[in-house]
Amino acid sequence: MNNFEWADAKSIDEAQSLMTDASAYKAGGVDLLDLMKEHIAAPKRIVNIRNLQGFDQIKEDGGVLHLGPLLTLAQIADDKTIRSKWSAIADAAANAATPQIRNMATLGGNLLQRPRCWYFRNELFPCRKKGGEICYAQQGENQYHAIFNNQLCAIVHPSALACALVAHGAKLELSGAKNQKREVLLEEFLTLPSVDLHRENSIQSGELITDIRVPTPRADAKSIYIKQGEKESFDWPIAEIAMVLTMDGETCKSASIVLGAAAPVPHRATEAEQAITGKKVDEQSAGAAAKAALATATPLALNGYKLALFENLLTRTLLQAKGNA
Amino acid sequence: MSTSSSNRGISRRGFLKGAGVTAAGAAIGESAVVAFAEESAPKGPKIVGPKPLSVSLKVNGAEKSAAIEPRTTLAEALRVNLDMTGTKIVCDRGACSACTVWIDGTPVNSCMTLAIDAQGKDIRTIEGLAMGDTLHPVQEQFIEHDAMQCGFCTPGMIMSCAALLEHNKNPSLDDVKTATSGNLCRCGTYPKVFDATLAAAKMMKA
Numbered sequence A: 001m002n003n004f005e006w007a008d009a010k011s012i013d014e015a016q017s018l019m020t021d022a023s024a025y026k027a028g029g030v031d032l033l034d035l036m037k038e039h040i041a042a043p044k045r046i047v048n049i050r051n052l053q054g055f056d057q058i059k060e061d062g063g064v065l066h067l068g069p070l071l072t073l074a075q076i077a078d079d080k081t082i083r084s085k086w087s088a089i090a091d092a093a094a095n096a097a098t099p100q101i102r103n104m105a106t107l108g109g110n111l112l113q114r115p116r117c118w119y120f121r122n123e124l125f126p127c128r129k130k131g132g133e134i135c136y137a138q139q140g141e142n143q144y145h146a147i148f149n150n151q152l153c154a155i156v157h158p159s160a161l162a163c164a165l166v167a168h169g170a171k172l173e174l175s176g177a178k179n180q181k182r183e184v185l186l187e188e189f190l191t192l193p194s195v196d197l198h199r200e201n202s203i204q205s206g207e208l209i210t211d212i213r214v215p216t217p218r219a220d221a222k223s224i225y226i227k228q229g230e231k232e233s234f235d236w237p238i239a240e241i242a243m244v245l246t247m248d249g250e251t252c253k254s255a256s257i258v259l260g261a262a263a264p265v266p267h268r269a270t271e272a273e274q275a276i277t278g279k280k281v282d283e284q285s286a287g288a289a290a291k292a293a294l295a296t297a298t299p300l301a302l303n304g305y306k307l308a309l310f311e312n313l314l315t316r317t318l319l320q321a322k323g324n325a
Numbered sequence B: 001m002s003t004s005s006s007n008r009g010i011s012r013r014g015f016l017k018g019a020g021v022t023a024a025g026a027a028i029g030e031s032a033v034v035a036f037a038e039e040s041a042p043k044g045p046k047i048v049g050p051k052p053l054s055v056s057l058k059v060n061g062a063e064k065s066a067a068i069e070p071r072t073t074l075a076e077a078l079r080v081n082l083d084m085t086g087t088k089i090v091c092d093r094g095a096c097s098a099c100t101v102w103i104d105g106t107p108v109n110s111c112m113t114l115a116i117d118a119q120g121k122d123i124r125t126i127e128g129l130a131m132g133d134t135l136h137p138v139q140e141q142f143i144e145h146d147a148m149q150c151g152f153c154t155p156g157m158i159m160s161c162a163a164l165l166e167h168n169k170n171p172s173l174d175d176v177k178t179a180t181s182g183n184l185c186r187c188g189t190y191p192k193v194f195d196a197t198l199a200a201a202k203m204m205k206a
């Protein structure tokens, strides 16, 4: 890890005044330290935002759940309000990483963490994402890589919370210098390699995530998150699904379905959403929707198994949503 | 976040007595407390490093200080600077939990925590779990159940299990599995770890 200057910010203004192009904000520090230890990041100054006050709120107000960016994944997993109507978000947090990491990792940092692609994380591979010419995953070890939008760079978006929050239509409040604030849909904030090869989102230099805003779903909505790893104890997902479904009896009235560990951004399964909306949810319609979701996939040499995996998980999750109705 | 200095109902004074072996560290620490109090008073943003600076850490109730660079992790500071090698470093990436310590009562990876960031917090390591010569029930039951082989994962494993029992007096087997789900044991001693922890829970209730 390179050596650096350290500054502990007491306010947003102070944090932003300490920021330079060669600096990095630190929240929980889990991803930042990892990147520094691998020599992928080498900031000259670390601006600690972990001790900013008032950014660990959980508050429902006027049809919107406000989540502070400094909430830890453990706090999100344990919160009764979140679990009551946004259980996909609580479950995404509860199933991410290890108990220790969940105690350290923050929501803001989880959304902005860099991809886990082993070529990206290895300094010996000057891959496209790091400004090189080649995406090594195309011809290489790509069993954990993307099955959608994988032609330029085949990373999967690493954030479980992003998967659940996109399904819930969450927005971010971003605060720039001089307290300029903007609000952006998380789904639009997270960008594909075709938009910017070197980044996974459109955060501006010095900007901070200051609020995560999630609409309150209808009282009859089902909010579900499931994760499939290779082993039962902690693991990164090889597939994850978040969905918010509203039902009228056994008929699906509306569906928001997102696949994680599938694409360079949380992948909105619009084909499945269209296929299931207005239908009675049963094995046949759920299976057809799941097939539709995977029809546009472009698997690489070693990740074709993900198609069958996602199809089964998606069918099962739709039936589970109906079961809970 | 809660600052749970009242863990297990041990008073700070009682705990310091119990941790008498670290008296030398505590003595060095006293001047460091003063230095830290002065440091934390400045008006504007204070930038420190990259050169080494004096960092004060409260470890197992004793104030300690060391001259370290900002990049020093808590795991390194404990092992290298404070000579407390009970905490192990294995992966150094947050992926194995061998380095688990408690910060303000919460188990975290000391390899992914900067020492400078742990100032002013209550740090508990494996060395601070026993009360003098009296082992913590989890330690006692690990011995009783032979819950270690090479022992390298053991300090982290015990810190995870003991943390669980702080918050949950009646853990189920699943609770123990979840609490240790980040602790990798390559010798595969898990079943004995689970038995030992459940036995320790019983012992603590009795």
Ligand SMILES: Cc1cc2nc3c(=O)[nH]c(=O)nc-3n(C[C@H](O)[C@H](O)[C@H](O)COP(=O)(O)OP(=O)(O)OC[C@H]3O[C@@H](n4cnc5c(N)ncnc54)[C@H](O)[C@@H]3O)c2cc1C
Binding pocket: A024, A025, A026, A027, A028, A029, A030, A031, A032, A033, A069, A070, A095, A096, A097, A098, A101, A104, A105, A106, A107, A108, A109, A110, A111, A112, A113, A158, A159, A160, A161, A207, A208, A209, A210, A235, A236, A237, B093, B094, B095, B096
């Ligand atoms: C063993 C292991 C397993 C894991 N498994 C999973 C998993 O299954 N699912 C999953 O989702 N994640 C997983 N993770 C990743 C982990 O959840 C993230 O590393 C963590 O959430 C990052 O949060 P942080 O607060 O530590 O971020 P930091 O490292 O502090 O920050 C990350 C980045 O975000 C920026 N940042 C942070 N907060 C803000 C803010 N409010 N405004 C602007 N910028 C900000 C920082 O500048 C930095 O660039 C795993 C990690 C480990 C080590």
Ligand code: FES
Binding pocket: B088, B089, B090, B091, B092, B093, B094, B095, B096, B097, B098, B099, B100, B109, B110, B111, B112
């Ligand atoms: S050494 Fe810290 S988690 Fe492995």
Ligand code: FES
Binding pocket: B148, B149, B150, B151, B152, B153, B154, B184, B185, B186, B187, B188, B189
């Ligand atoms: S006892 Fe050897 S690693 Fe756990």
